[in-house]
Amino acid sequence: MKKVAFYTLGCKLNYSETSTIGRIFQERGFEKVEFTDKPDIYVINTCSVTDNADKKCRKIVKEALKHSPNAFITIVGCYAQLKPKEISDIPGVDAVLGAAEKFQLVDILETFEKKAQPQVYASAISEANTFHNSYSFGDRTRTFLKVQDGCDYSCTFCTIPLARGNSRSDTIANVVRSAHEIVESGVKEIVLTGVNTGDFGLQNGERVETFYELVQALDQVEGIDRFRISSIEPNLLKDEIIEFVSQSKRFMPHFHVPLQSGSNKILKLMRRRYLRELYADRVSTIKSLMPHCCIGVDVIVGFPGETEEDFLETYNFINDLDVSYLHVFPYSERENTSAPELPGKVSIKDRNRRADMLRILSEKKKRYFYEQNIGREFTVLFEDDVKDGLMEGFTENYVRVVAKYDPVLVNETKHVRLTGINEQGLMQAEESFAEVLKH
Template sequence: MEQTKSVAFHTLGCKLNFSETSTLSRLLEKEGFEKREFNDKADVYVINTCSVTDNADKECRMLVRRIQRRAPESMVVITGCYAQLKPQEIASIQGVDLVLGAAEKFNIAQHLKELTKGDSTKICSCDVADVSGFISSHSINDRTRTFLKVQDGCDYNCSFCTIPMARGKSRSDTVENVVKNVHQLAATGVKEIVLTGVNLGDFGKGPEGKKHEETFYQLVQELDKIEAIQRYRISSIEPNLLTNDIIDFVSKSRSFMPHFHIPLQSGSNTILGLMRRRYRRELYAERVAQIKQLMPHCAIGVDVIVGFPGETDEHFQETYDFLHELDVSYLHTFTYSERENTLASGMKNVIHMNVRNDRNKKLRNLSFMKMSEHTRRHIGDTRKVLFEANDKNGMMEGYTDNYIKVTTPHRQDWVNEIIDWKI
C-alpha cells in the first residue's frame, strides 16, 4: 500500500457517523493520503455505514458495486455499525477488501499498510462487549459548523434498535477534554458546535465502565463559558434525560440555541411499552410544555417510527393526534424496518409495508405543516442567522437560532458570519 495516495469517503446515517468519518479522513491525510470526492477516482474508498434501516444496508452494497464499475483496482474499506453487526455478510460482497468493526476503525491507517489488493477480504472485528474505549471526533466542512462527538454507545435496550450491539456500552469524554477540544475548534474559526452522541443525555460514563461523576448538565454549563464559540446545539436527547435544569439553563444561556431534538418514536403508550422506551407520552408532553413556557420561540424536532409491529390504525391515530396537538416544529419520520437479533424482529402482528409507507407519508405531511407554522409565527421577527459557505446557484443558506432556514443571494462577506435578519 506504499503507493496509495488518494482516499474518498462516503457516510451513511447519523451526525455521529459524519463526525467519525471526518476524523478518519484527517487520520489518513496525516499519513500522506490525498482526499478526493467520492465520485472521483481514488486508490481507497471508505464507506462508513449505518444499520438503523434496511435501506442503509442496501445502499452500502450499491455503493460497492458502483466502485467496482468505476475503479475495480481500488481498495474498498467498510466500517461503521453495519460492519460491526454483519462483518461476514459484508466480506462476501465482491470488491470489499477490508471490514473494520467498532474497535478497529480508528486504526485504519495501520490496516491499510498491511493490505494488498487481491488478498482475501480481511475482517477486523470483535465482540461488541470488548468495545470500551472512547475516541473523540468532529466534522468540519466549511468551518461554519462542526459536529463534536462527546458520547458513544448506549445502555438502553429498545426492542427495535441495533445500536447497542453495534457501538457497545455507553461511555463518554470528560468535561475537561471536551472543553479542550472546543477551544481548538474555536481557533479554526468555527462559529457553531453541534454536540453529538448515541445517547447524549447519558454523558458522564467513562470508558471501561469507569464513572467520571459528571453529567450532561455540567458539560453544557462549562461550554457556555467559552466565549470564543457563539453557538451550540444539542443534536438529540432522550425525553427522560432532558431535565428541567437543562431546559432552564438553555433558556438563559449565552450560546445554547433555543432548539431541541427529542425522540418520541410513538404517541401511543401501548406501542412505547412494546418498544421498551423509558418514558410515556405524558412525560414527553410535560417536557415540550416546559420548553415552550420558558422559550415560546424554541424549535422542537421529533423522531417518530411508524409501522412498528402491533401498531393498529388506532395506535397510529393516537400518535398523529398527539403530534398534531403538540407544539413541536418538525418531525423526522422513520418507517419501521426489521433488524436481526432485536426483540421486535420476533413480534407478531407485523404491519404491511404499504401501510407503513402510507403512515410515513401522513406524518411527513404533518411535519411540513408544523414547520410552516413555526416559520409563520416568526414572520416579522429579527433573528440571528449563521450563513454557510455553500453557493447553490448563486444563493446561500443559513439558520436562525431557532432553526428557521433562510435563503438569500450569495454574499462572500456573509459566509460564516452571524447576521441580524428579519424573517
C-alpha cells in the same frame, strides 16, 4: 502518496468519526480526495438503522468501483460490526473493520494491498469499550462534536447497542479542549452529538460527570457563537438543562427529542423509558421558557402491534403538540432484536401510508412554526453552499433562511428580520432596522 476518499452513511456521529479517520490518514501522509477523483483507497462508513441503509452500502461500493475499479475498498461503521461476513461477500470489498478496530485501520491494513480474500477485523462488541474523540472538519460553518458513544438502553427495535457497545463518554476537560481546537479552525457553530447524548458522563460504567455540567462548561468557551444539542432522550432532558439553555447566549433554542410513538401501549412494547405524558411535559416546559424554540421529533410508524387506532393516537398526540418538524421512519425489522417476534405485524403498505400521513403533518407543523416567526428579528449564520445565486443559513431557532449570495456573509452572522416564506418553503429576510441604524 496514495489517495483516499470517504463516504458516510447515517447520522451526525458517523460524520464526526469519518472526519477524524480522514485526519488520521492525512497525518500518515495520504492525500484526501473527492469520491470521483479516482482514489487508491475508499473508506465507507456505514449505518444499519434500517434495511435501506444496508442496501445503500452495496450501492456505494458499486459506484466506487465505477470511478476507480482497482481501488482498495474498506467498510467500517455499524453495518460492518453487525454483519462483517455479509459485507465481505460484496464484490469489490477488500476489508471490513468493526467498532473496536475502525480508528486503527491505517495501522491494521498498513499497505492497503489487495489480498486473495477480503480481510475481516471485527471483534466482539464488548471489545468496543474505549471512547475515541471525534469531530467533523471541513465545513467552516458547523462542526459535529462527538461527546458520547454507545448505549445501555434496550429498545426492542434497535441494533445500536449491538453495533456500538455500552454507553461511554469523553471527559468534560477533553470536550472543552476539542471545542478550543475547533475555534482555531474558524467554525462558528458546534453540534454536540452521540448515540445517547444525554447519557454523557459514564466512565467505565460509573457516572462521574453529567450532561448538564458539560453544557455549563461549554457555555464558557470563547470564540464559538453557537452550540446545538443534536438529539436528547426526553427522560434525560432535565428541567435544569432546559432552563440553562433558555438563559444561555451560546446554546441555541433548538431541541431534537425522540418520541417514537404517541401511544403508551407502543412505547411500552418498544421498551422506551418514558410515557407520552412525560414527553408532553418536556415540550410544555421548553415552550413556557422559550416560546419560539424549535423542537424536532423522531417517530416510528408500523411497529408490531400498532393498530390503526394506536397510530391515530400518535397522530393526534403530535398534532396537538407544539413541535416544529418530524423525522418519520417506517418500522424496519432488524436481526437480533426482539420486536420482530411481537404479534401484530403491520403490512409494508400500511407502514408507508402512515409514514406519508405524518410527513404531511410535519410539513404543516414546519410551515406553522415558520409563520409564527415572521416579523421577528434573529441572527442568521450563513453557509457557503450557493445555489442559483442564493445562499442559506439558520436562525438561532433553526429556521432556514434564504438570501442573495454575498461572499462577505459566508460563515458570518447577520441580524435580520424575517419577512415571509417563499415557494420552496424557505424563510426570506431583510436586514433588521436595528442593524441598519448601527451603520
